Amino acid sequence: PDAGAAAAARQRLAALxxxxxxxxxxxxxxxxxxxxxxxxxxxxxxxxxxxxxAGDHGVTTRGVSAFPAAVTPLMVQAFLDGGxxxxxxxxxxxxxxxxxxxxxxxxxxxGTDPDLVAHKVRRGSGSxxxxxxxxxxxxxxxxxxxxxxxxASVDAGADLLVVGDMGIGNTTPSAxxxxxxxxxxxxxxxxxGTGVDDAGLARKTEVVALALARxxxxxxxxxxxxxxxxxxxxxxxxxxxxxxxxxxxxxxxxDGVVVTAAALAAERLAPGTAAWFAAGHRSSEPAHTPALAAxxxxxxxxxxxxxxxxxxxxxxxxxxSAAAVLLAETALLADVLPPA
Amino acid sequence: PDAGAAAAARQRLAALxxxxxxxxxxxxxxxxxxxxxxxxxxxxxxxxxxxxxAGDHGVTTRGVSAFPAAVTPLMVQAFLDGGxxxxxxxxxxxxxxxxxxxxxxxxxxxGTDPDLVAHKVRRGSGSxxxxxxxxxxxxxxxxxxxxxxxxASVDAGADLLVVGDMGIGNTTPSAxxxxxxxxxxxxxxxxxGTGVDDAGLARKTEVVALALARxxxxxxxxxxxxxxxxxxxxxxxxxxxxxxxxxxxxxxxxDGVVVTAAALAAERLAPGTAAWFAAGHRSSEPAHTPALAAxxxxxxxxxxxxxxxxxxxxxxxxxxSAAAVLLAETALLADVLPPA
Numbered sequence: 071p072d073a074g075a076a077a078a079a080r081q082r083l084a085a086l087x088x089x090x091x092x093x094x095x096x097x098x099x100x101x102x103x104x105x106x107x108x109x110x111x112x113x114x115x116x117x118x119x120x121x122x123x124a125g126d127h128g129v130t131t132r133g134v135s136a137f138p139a140a141v142t143p144l145m146v147q148a149f150l151d152g153g154x155x156x157x158x159x160x161x162x163x164x165x166x167x168x169x170x171x172x173x174x175x176x177x178x179x180x181g182t183d184p185d186l187v188a189h190k191v192r193r194g195s196g197s198x199x200x201x202x203x204x205x206x207x208x209x210x211x212x213x214x215x216x217x218x219x220x221x222a223s224v225d226a227g228a229d230l231l232v233v234g235d236m237g238i239g240n241t242t243p244s245a246x247x248x249x250x251x252x253x254x255x256x257x258x259x260x261x262x263g264t265g266v267d268d269a270g271l272a273r274k275t276e277v278v279a280l281a282l283a284r285x286x287x288x289x290x291x292x293x294x295x296x297x298x299x300x301x302x303x304x305x306x307x308x309x310x311x312x313x314x315x316x317x318x319x320x321x322x323x324x325d326g327v328v329v330t331a332a333a334l335a336a337e338r339l340a341p342g343t344a345a346w347f348a349a350g351h352r353s354s355e356p357a358h359t360p361a362l363a364a365x366x367x368x369x370x371x372x373x374x375x376x377x378x379x380x381x382x383x384x385x386x387x388x389x390x391s392a393a394a395v396l397l398a399e400t401a402l403l404a405d406v407l408p409p410a
Numbered sequence: 411p412d413a414g415a416a417a418a419a420r421q422r423l424a425a426l427x428x429x430x431x432x433x434x435x436x437x438x439x440x441x442x443x444x445x446x447x448x449x450x451x452x453x454x455x456x457x458x459x460x461x462x463x464a465g466d467h468g469v470t471t472r473g474v475s476a477f478p479a480a481v482t483p484l485m486v487q488a489f490l491d492g493g494x495x496x497x498x499x500x501x502x503x504x505x506x507x508x509x510x511x512x513x514x515x516x517x518x519x520x521g522t523d524p525d526l527v528a529h530k531v532r533r534g535s536g537s538x539x540x541x542x543x544x545x546x547x548x549x550x551x552x553x554x555x556x557x558x559x560x561x562a563s564v565d566a567g568a569d570l571l572v573v574g575d576m577g578i579g580n581t582t583p584s585a586x587x588x589x590x591x592x593x594x595x596x597x598x599x600x601x602x603g604t605g606v607d608d609a610g611l612a613r614k615t616e617v618v619a620l621a622l623a624r625x626x627x628x629x630x631x632x633x634x635x636x637x638x639x640x641x642x643x644x645x646x647x648x649x650x651x652x653x654x655x656x657x658x659x660x661x662x663x664x665d666g667v668v669v670t671a672a673a674l675a676a677e678r679l680a681p682g683t684a685a686w687f688a689a690g691h692r693s694s695e696p697a698h699t700p701a702l703a704a705x706x707x708x709x710x711x712x713x714x715x716x717x718x719x720x721x722x723x724x725x726x727x728x729x730x731s732a733a734a735v736l737l738a739e740t741a742l743l744a745d746v747l748p749p750a
């Protein structure tokens with residue numbers, strides 16, 4: 071980010087016709103936006119692209135989710151049809167949506183939009199309790215897919231990327247990845263996802279513990295190998311989007327625990343990447359809070375959302391716009407007070 | 411509110427193509443909106459009116475604020491000029507703003523917009539540590555002014571009212587009013603407002619304590635008399651807006667501690683009124699949290715804002731719109747799943 075633009079924004083913020091600090095974290099968000107846009111008073115986001123990255127996970131066969139894996143392609147279809155919650159919000163907010171099948175466990179019928187499967191790496195990622203989610207080559211392919219997705223958006227004029235997830239079972243690899251990158255234990259990071267019962271939570275915690283033990287033994291603290299071993303093709307592609315967005319000096323508004331787990335891996339692969347991130351919301355999944363803290367991010371909203379899809383980021387998007395207009399258009403105190 | 415509409419909304423919420431409860435408090439907000447709009451899937455707010463109610467307070471002579479009372483009319487002018495933070499947000503969001511001088515300690519020059527002073531009750535409210543803020547007749551006049559303001563908006567087609575405040579020193583009467591209505595002590599409710607230092611906070615706490623002791627002795631637990639003794643004409647008018655909005659079956663999105671103190675008085679004057687309220691944000695002023703809790707309200711955002719003006723409510727307004735579109739437009743799970 072542009073430190074000079076951020077400093078100029080902070081100076082203007084302090085000079086507004088408001089008491090010092092009265093805009094709270096809206097003011098801090100405005101300063102961040104100025105830095106990532108490289109100018110003291112940038113307009114609010116004009117061209118926002120939501121990338122929904124879809125994938126299946128072998129661990130769904132272990133009873134870690136309240137829904138069967140067969141729901142993933144049905145929800146992908148709901149994205150294409152515009153009926154998924156995040157697509158409803160995107161339409162309301164004027165956000166462009168692209169849905170990417172990285173690893174959904176399905177062969178789409180002939181006639182399916184080729185863009186949907188342009189970046190497909192495999193059908194389902196490996197069951198992380200017994201095998202790596204991806205091979206090193208597949209991890210590289212998913213990261214490259216994410217980079218291509220980000221490049222296409224930036225080349226098309228996007229000034230903000232939003233990343234969303236779709237995939238039954240995907241909070242299990244996310245929890246494992248956060249735990250592995252931060253040195254946490256399985257019970258600390260494992261939550262109920264879409265709503266498993268106590269027995270499901272116990273199974274899920276055990277799967278995360280097994281996956282963590284496997285991955286730590288095989289891959290130590292190598293963030294690239296941990297991303298491939300624990301994350302799956304969808305999470306690796308999200309990390310690729312985050313990495314390439316930062317290289318292209320384009321900010322990313324993060325969603326919930328899945329996207330944030332991938333963003334944490336991106337930060338570990340290229341320290342400093344997180345300066346391009348803002349956090350939309352705090353999910354009720356327990357791995358989300360330590361991941362946000364490790365990235366130094368404070369979410370804009372905290373409403374108990376746990377839907378994924380990018381929905382939490384899109385709920386928060388108008389707050390970023392509000393921050394931008396407040397910084398740019400509020401009168402200065404010197405202009406409100408009479409001449410001395 | 412319409413219990414049938416709320417129940418229909420809750421039923422639809424549970425049937426959406428999302429995991430149960432995954433929309434968190436956005437879902438609860440959608441159910442509230444359905445109830446107050448009287449239909450299961452109302453559109454988002456279409457015609458929102460922000461009423462900024464301005465007034466001065468005698469206690470500013472006691473050193474309770476970081477700014478002198480002379481700033482109040484300057485900021486009122488900034489509202490009229492569109493440079494105040496809340497007016498910036500209102501313009502961005504398509505919200506109509508009306509500014510009302512209830513008790514600013516100024517005589518406006520000839521040629522001032524007559525709407526600004528149509529409801530003026532007096533120049534400055536009494537210094538609550540030594541006298542009642544208003545006489546009973548002035549309290550009635552301010553309440554009636556609020557009712558007229560609400561009526562005009564509802565008659566003009568508003569589907570949501572937002573109430574904001576402007577007045578140097580107004581967190582002092584707000585803290586005292588909340589404490590008197592809830593039986594709390596001065597140290598619990600008194601905060602730094604626009605940013606007083608430790609000595610200022612001590613003076614402010616002492617003023618609140620004196621005011622509480624006076625008002626309790628003279629007026630006991632009578633909410634109408636406490637509103638007049640502690641609140642001032644601006645707060646009484648805000649209470650009047652809240653009361654009349656509820657009578658007219660029109661919802662109100664609350665802002666910070668000043669508006670919420672007035673809303674709490676309204677609820678005590680007419681129990682059940684709070685069913686028409688939603689809380690925009692949680693301010694950092696300490697009296698705000700117990701007032702919200704007493705009203706049974708959960709704020710949509712919590713970003714350390716402490717500006718007033720209606721700014722916290724307007725920052726939160728897009729979240730209410732998001733709730734409405736999500737409930738109305740998200741696909742039902744039954745429509746996403748294949749026929750059994």
